[in-house]
Amino acid sequence: KGSEQQIVQTAAKVEAQALPLSDLQAAASQSVAPQTDSSSLQQELNQAYEADRSGNLEKAQGYYQRVLAMNPEHYEALHRLAIIEDKKQNFPAAEAYYLQALKLDPSNADLLSDIGYSYMLQGRDDYGEKYLEEALKYQPAHARSLDHLGWYYGRTGRYDQALSMF
Secondary structure (H helix, E strand, C coil), X not given: CHHHHHHHHHHHHCCCCCCCCCCHHHHHCCCCCCCCCHHHHHHHHHXXXXXXXXXXXXXXXXXXXXXXXXXXXXXXXXXXXXXXXXXXXXXXXXXXXHHHHHHHCCCCHHHHHHHHHHHHXXXXXXXXXXXXXHHHHHCCCCHHHHHHHHHHHHHXXXXXXXXXXX
16 A cells, blocks of 8 residues: 555656546546545646646646645546646656556546557557557447557558558
């Protein structure tokens, strides 16, 4: 448990953001720590989404981190922070956030696709391919995973496989 707490604390100190936004209602329904006012959490989350949509990554990151301070297991904040870190090319921090979020929702196709793409951005294609294929196990028609795998197969000369993704 101590090492998990250390991972959470380390990741919470790092900045980040994510790719596409998930369902707002799913994020709003996240459980809240007992001493946290759910309306405060929702307000921080709404401000994070607004900053994220307007492209202000630093501001969005701060709001998402405040959400994590209120609820360290808030899946959507972890996912969005991972995406922000990817955009900033801070891949170790992105990976830490992705892995924390995966512990909470290991079958989420959006998350699996995003971490797979993150690994490909880093040149870690073997990991990227694995996660993208895993996303497709849960959602066979997952558009981003199909696009990313098609791009990867084309880049590596597997043209028949690439064409089958589109």
